[in-house]
Amino acid sequence: MKTVAIIVFDKFTDIDVFxxxxxxxxxxxxxxxxxxxxLGTEATHTSITGVDLKMHGHIGEASKADIVFFSSGPGTxxxxxxxxxxxxxxxxxxxxxxxxxxxxxxxxxxxxxLDGKSATTYPTAFDTLEAMGVTVxxxxxxxxxxxxxxxxxxxxxxxxxxxxxxxxxxxxxxESVIASVxxxxxxxVCIY
Amino acid sequence: MKTVAIIVFDKFTDIDVFxxxxxxxxxxxxxxxxxxxxLGTEATHTSITGVDLKMHGHIGEASKADIVFFSSGPGTxxxxxxxxxxxxxxxxxxxxxxxxxxxxxxxxxxxxxLDGKSATTYPTAFDTLEAMGVTVxxxxxxxxxxxxxxxxxxxxxxxxxxxxxxxxxxxxxxESVIASVxxxxxxxVCIY
Numbered sequence: 001m002k003t004v005a006i007i008v009f010d011k012f013t014d015i016d017v018f019x020x021x022x023x024x025x026x027x028x029x030x031x032x033x034x035x036x037x038x039l040g041t042e043a044t045h046t047s048i049t050g051v052d053l054k055m056h057g058h059i060g061e062a063s064k065a066d067i068v069f070f071s072s073g074p075g076t077x078x079x080x081x082x083x084x085x086x087x088x089x090x091x092x093x094x095x096x097x098x099x100x101x102x103x104x105x106x107x108x109x110x111x112x113x114l115d116g117k118s119a120t121t122y123p124t125a126f127d128t129l130e131a132m133g134v135t136v137x138x139x140x141x142x143x144x145x146x147x148x149x150x151x152x153x154x155x156x157x158x159x160x161x162x163x164x165x166x167x168x169x170x171x172x173x174x175e176s177v178i179a180s181v182x183x184x185x186x187x188x189v190c191i192y
Numbered sequence: 193m194k195t196v197a198i199i200v201f202d203k204f205t206d207i208d209v210f211x212x213x214x215x216x217x218x219x220x221x222x223x224x225x226x227x228x229x230x231l232g233t234e235a236t237h238t239s240i241t242g243v244d245l246k247m248h249g250h251i252g253e254a255s256k257a258d259i260v261f262f263s264s265g266p267g268t269x270x271x272x273x274x275x276x277x278x279x280x281x282x283x284x285x286x287x288x289x290x291x292x293x294x295x296x297x298x299x300x301x302x303x304x305x306l307d308g309k310s311a312t313t314y315p316t317a318f319d320t321l322e323a324m325g326v327t328v329x330x331x332x333x334x335x336x337x338x339x340x341x342x343x344x345x346x347x348x349x350x351x352x353x354x355x356x357x358x359x360x361x362x363x364x365x366x367e368s369v370i371a372s373v374x375x376x377x378x379x380x381v382c383i384y
Contacts, residue, residue: 003268013214013374014210014213014214014217015214015215018206018207018210018211018214018243019207019210019211019240021206022205022206022207022210022241022346023207025206025241029305035359036241047227049213049217051210051213051245051246052246053243086258086296087244111349116308119272120376122322122376122382123380123382124382125377137375139376139377140376140377141375141376141377141380142227142375143250148352151375151382152375152376153373153374153376153377153378153380154214154372154373154375154380154383155372155373155374156348156375156376158347159375180345180346181207181345181346181347182332182340182345182346183333183334183343183344183345183346183348183351184312184314184315184330184332184333184344184345184348185331185333186333186345186347187345187346188315188345190314190316192316
């Protein structure tokens with residue numbers, strides 16, 4: 001069984017959780033041994049627009065996941081310098097694919113996962129990420145180094161999820177999942 | 193106050209609700225008199241992936257909305273021929289912008305809103321929609337007739353929301369909202 005852990009917190013940006021959530025769940029149509037979990041610190045987290053979202057488990061479980069996907073939103077600003085929050089993660093880029101959307105990169109940096117690497121993030125977080133010693137690629141929507149990737153701008157989630165799937169389930173499943181959400185006449189292929 | 197009603201039901205496709213939901217909410221950053229409501233027949237509806245989503249009101253309220261946006265997913269198949277469901281809507285394309293994502297077009301057809309019109313829908317619903325007397329444009333991701341539009345393929349929601357905003361709040365707000373979700377380096381412009 002392969003597991004995707006999507007890391008959620010209060011004041012998350014809706015698209016940055018729900019777009020990857022839907023895309024990752026589509027893998028189940030192609031791979032039976034696949035699960036996607038929303039992990040947080042509370043039983044429910046609330047988005048910036050007020051949507052209450054039930055979690056499937058605690059962030060501590062992320063250490064066992066094959067893919068750890070940090071979502072984003074204003075909530076990251078309360079977390080990336082919080083040692084009590086950061087200490088609950090025991091991630092390992094040698095055996096896990098680890099990535100972030102938008103300002104989720106601040107948490108990756110807080111965890112030391114971007115040390116000596118370049119990254120992208122949401123424009124309002126460029127300076128903060130740079131002050132943490134990370135080289136910010138200000139015109140890139142996706143920056144990858146081995147098993148670590150950062151993406152920015154909500155729709156970059158599509159390329160970020162594609163990158164995760166290429167690494168874990170291969171090109172064919174990746175292509176099917178991404179084609180399944182394209183607009184009709186623009187590469188759309190039904191998978192259910 | 194302008195109101196957007198997003199119509200939700202059980203077994204909705206996550207992206208087809210949450211992508212428009214997030215986009216429409218961004219309008220609030222530009223227009224104070226703007227609200228977005230999730231309307232259903234129950235207090236909570238559950239997506240095909242198992243996400244429970246609280247509603248803000250009953251589908252009967254859609255008659256008062258400025259934009260009525262039918263989401264989609266397998267759940268539409270239980271509704272488009274159900275007179276008890278359809279009779280709760282009292283929509284008027286003379287004063288309302290009315291549209292659908294993917295198989296939501298079946299409900300528009302069930303309501304008689306596509307009589308004499310062409311439309312697009314999810315490929316698995318092409319034949320059903322055609323059997324209801326609608327001319328299906330099988331290679332179009334967005335088909336508009338006056339105040340009525342149908343779109344298909346999840347990411348077509350972006351162009352569908354853009355069309356709704358052009359009709360109700362004008363080009364400048366539309367451009368800002370759509371730019372705010374683009375990938376970095378691909379037209380992304382922050383609005384918050």
